Amino acid sequence: MIRSWECPERVDVIEAALADRHQFRAPGPVRMGPIRQIHDEGYLAFLAEAWDRWRAEGEQGEAAMGLCWPTRRMNQAHVPRSLRGRLGYYGFAADCSITDGTWPATLTSAALAQSATEAVLAGARAAFALCRPPGHHATADQFGGYCYVNNAAVAAQQLRDAGLDRVAIVDVDYHHGNGTQDIFYQRDDVLYCSVHADPNDDFPYFLGHADERGDGIGVGFNLNEPLPRATGFDDWSAALERCLTRVEETDCQAMVVSLGVDTYVGDPISQFLLDHEDFTRMGRQLAAAGLPTVFVMEGGYAVGELGTNVVNVLDGFEAALDGC
Amino acid sequence: MIRSWECPERVDVIEAALADRHQFRAPGPVRMGPIRQIHDEGYLAFLAEAWDRWRAEGEQGEAAMGLCWPTRRMNQAHVPRSLRGRLGYYGFAADCSITDGTWPATLTSAALAQSATEAVLAGARAAFALCRPPGHHATADQFGGYCYVNNAAVAAQQLRDAGLDRVAIVDVDYHHGNGTQDIFYQRDDVLYCSVHADPNDDFPYFLGHADERGDGIGVGFNLNEPLPRATGFDDWSAALERCLTRVEETDCQAMVVSLGVDTYVGDPISQFLLDHEDFTRMGRQLAAAGLPTVFVMEGGYAVGELGTNVVNVLDGFEAALDGC
Numbered sequence: 172m173i174r175s176w177e178c179p180e181r182v183d184v185i186e187a188a189l190a191d192r193h194q195f196r197a198p199g200p201v202r203m204g205p206i207r208q209i210h211d212e213g214y215l216a217f218l219a220e221a222w223d224r225w226r227a228e229g230e231q232g233e234a235a236m237g238l239c240w241p242t243r244r245m246n247q248a249h250v251p252r253s254l255r256g257r258l259g260y261y262g263f264a265a266d267c268s269i270t271d272g273t274w275p276a277t278l279t280s281a282a283l284a285q286s287a288t289e290a291v292l293a294g295a296r297a298a299f300a301l302c303r304p305p306g307h308h309a310t311a312d313q314f315g316g317y318c319y320v321n322n323a324a325v326a327a328q329q330l331r332d333a334g335l336d337r338v339a340i341v342d343v344d345y346h347h348g349n350g351t352q353d354i355f356y357q358r359d360d361v362l363y364c365s366v367h368a369d370p371n372d373d374f375p376y377f378l379g380h381a382d383e384r385g386d387g388i389g390v391g392f393n394l395n396e397p398l399p400r401a402t403g404f405d406d407w408s409a410a411l412e413r414c415l416t417r418v419e420e421t422d423c424q425a426m427v428v429s430l431g432v433d434t435y436v437g438d439p440i441s442q443f444l445l446d447h448e449d450f451t452r453m454g455r456q457l458a459a460a461g462l463p464t465v466f467v468m469e470g471g472y473a474v475g476e477l478g479t480n481v482v483n484v485l486d487g488f489e490a491a492l493d494g495c
Numbered sequence: 496m497i498r499s500w501e502c503p504e505r506v507d508v509i510e511a512a513l514a515d516r517h518q519f520r521a522p523g524p525v526r527m528g529p530i531r532q533i534h535d536e537g538y539l540a541f542l543a544e545a546w547d548r549w550r551a552e553g554e555q556g557e558a559a560m561g562l563c564w565p566t567r568r569m570n571q572a573h574v575p576r577s578l579r580g581r582l583g584y585y586g587f588a589a590d591c592s593i594t595d596g597t598w599p600a601t602l603t604s605a606a607l608a609q610s611a612t613e614a615v616l617a618g619a620r621a622a623f624a625l626c627r628p629p630g631h632h633a634t635a636d637q638f639g640g641y642c643y644v645n646n647a648a649v650a651a652q653q654l655r656d657a658g659l660d661r662v663a664i665v666d667v668d669y670h671h672g673n674g675t676q677d678i679f680y681q682r683d684d685v686l687y688c689s690v691h692a693d694p695n696d697d698f699p700y701f702l703g704h705a706d707e708r709g710d711g712i713g714v715g716f717n718l719n720e721p722l723p724r725a726t727g728f729d730d731w732s733a734a735l736e737r738c739l740t741r742v743e744e745t746d747c748q749a750m751v752v753s754l755g756v757d758t759y760v761g762d763p764i765s766q767f768l769l770d771h772e773d774f775t776r777m778g779r780q781l782a783a784a785g786l787p788t789v790f791v792m793e794g795g796y797a798v799g800e801l802g803t804n805v806v807n808v809l810d811g812f813e814a815a816l817d818g819c
Contacts, residue, residue: 238698239588240564242637243571244677245701249694256700264563265589313566353568370573374562376580377569 176440176472177317182303188478201282209324209354211312213250217261218319221269224254234268264315277319280304284322284467288329291425291463296492299466299485307348307429307469308375316346316375323429323467324354327361330425339364339423341414343453344431344469345441347379351429357389362421364414366407368442369397400442404449407434408456415460426462431470432480438473450480454487500764500796501641506627512802525606533648533678535636537574541585542643545593548578558592588639601643604628608646608791612653615749615787620816623790623809631672631753631793632699640670640699647753647791648678651685654749663688663747665738667777668755668793669765671703675753681713686745688738690731692766693721724766728773731758732780739784750786755794756804762797774804778811
């Protein structure tokens with residue numbers, strides 16, 4: 172077994188770092204209705220049953236993984252009957268698998284995003300959902316990139332369903348949130364903006380280019396800011412500012428932040444140069460948008476530094492609110 | 496390291512079994528021209544450089560593998576710069592990798608198919624190319640299923656270029672030859688027929704359905720005979736007969752047989768029930784088509800039995816020619 176970069180300790184470290192000054196709430200029970208608005212029924216049924224089928228069919232190994240993916244010119248009119256076929260049909264990457272705890276953890280992660288969103292809808296200026304697994308790579312019907320249910324998309328939909336006319340998702344993870352983009356690509360009621368590594372260089376490789384601006388009525392409601400490796404905070408921050416300008420131009424009434432901190436200079440699988448204090452600045456910059464904000468945890472793999480970087484974003488955000 | 500089912504010993508066992516009664520020839524040098532007629536230039540350049548880039552970029556591990564594949568709704572207008580991106584862009588499966596010997600072996604395998612085809616063009620009734628790696632899963636621009644260059648497609652193109660008006664590829668491997676189908680799907684000068692496991696159940700999962708009949712002028716020149724698991728020789732042979740009827744109806748002037756023997760009852764990754772003597776019958780049935788025939792080795796993973804099964808096909812074929 173090779174351990175995944177996306178490991179349980181990530182949550183423990185962040186929780187410990189936040190414990191001093193922040194109030195925790197356990198999430199309420201997950202509500203499947205909002206998840207079904209974002210994800211395909213067949214996909215959700217697959218996720219729910221995959222591990223039990225893997226075991227029941229006598230498969231070996233500690234986790235169920237895809238083998239073969241429906242790439243260009245393949246026939247996607249048929250969903251394979253076999254579990255191995257479905258693991259490919261409902262996925263796009265070999266970096267994550269499905270095991271005993273995957274589905275329960277995925278539902279708990281989504282419940283956290285739902286509860287944080289409820290807190291904001293109830294009047295909180297901001298709330299942070301310490302989600303794990305992350306979500307922004309999950310499309311309506313595909314898992315990959317450690318993601319199964321798209322927590323940020325569920326949160327944005329929930330804000331829309333509560334009556335907000337337009338919602339922004341601002342994705343600051345090192346990797347492009349291909350799932351979130353894909354889910355809202357043809358909609359004008361959810362703006363998706365992302366600052367991320369150029370997909371020519373990094374995962375997810377096949378989405379996240381600057382020329383992807385939305386489709387149909389969604390044109391103009393998708394903004395990608397791909398950046399080269401070794402980008403530091405100045406250029407990164409300028410790209411975020413272009414995103415926040417677009418959020419303002421489109422009259423968004425609330426913001427979901429896909430908060431990955433793998434832009435950190437010491438991240439083991441990423442190549443930007445942000446340092447601890449840059450995350451404080453990031454928090455201030457996000458606060459300046461002046462919108463009710465749901466933070467949803469995404470990536471970040473420098474486990475020892477995760478707590479500091481997340482706390483810095485939230486502290487910077489709070490400090491800006493307090494006028495510091 | 497987990498050893499692949501597609502292992503070097505496969506060739507040794509077949510060679511040993513054939514050595515008694517059959518004449519061997521070393522292949523001539525590979526000719527890239529015919530390979531470039533079948534495969535995309537960028538793809539061939541990728542295959543040629545992948546291992547050296549993997550090493551030069553400091554990647555770890557014994558082989559280069561894909562991580563993320565361009566599935567539905569991904570943007571495929573950009574070929575990623577990064578090697579890891581290209582491993583996904585130019586692939587569709589995680590069952591095979593690229594290592595030090597992959598490209599040289601692939602070229603030798605293609606050279607074998609070319610030399611066998613030349614022998615048939617020079618007047619031999621049949622020739623057998625002991626290819627490894629196999630080829631029928633390789634598309635014009637994707638590797639997967641242990642395949643890199645599509646040897647059967649190269650052979651068929653070579654027969655066409657020598658002046659034959661129409662050529663048949665008859666694929667008897669347990670798995671559908673998605674690459675071969677894809678390469679010729681819009682052409683009427685190469686008929687592709689395949690008897691294989693229903694892709695609902697088995698690899699390659701996303702191609703090989705009965706309703707895939709060709710496109711454009713190619714309609715009617717693709718015939719898939721998917722069969723359920725646990726199919727025995729009677730039903731299998733009836734499906735092959737439908738293929739051979741189509742070969743006759745379309746006035747093919749030569750035949751390339753994609754010879755996989757993983758239809759064998761003891762194959763470790765396949766689920767048909769053919770036994771040793773059924774391969775002799777298969778050889779007779781193929782001979783009855785009455786066409787110059789290039790046999791190209793594809794799959795078969797019951798290593799200890801590979802020699803017997805391949806020899807039986809060729810002996811059955813020869814016996815039919817001799818009127819036995």
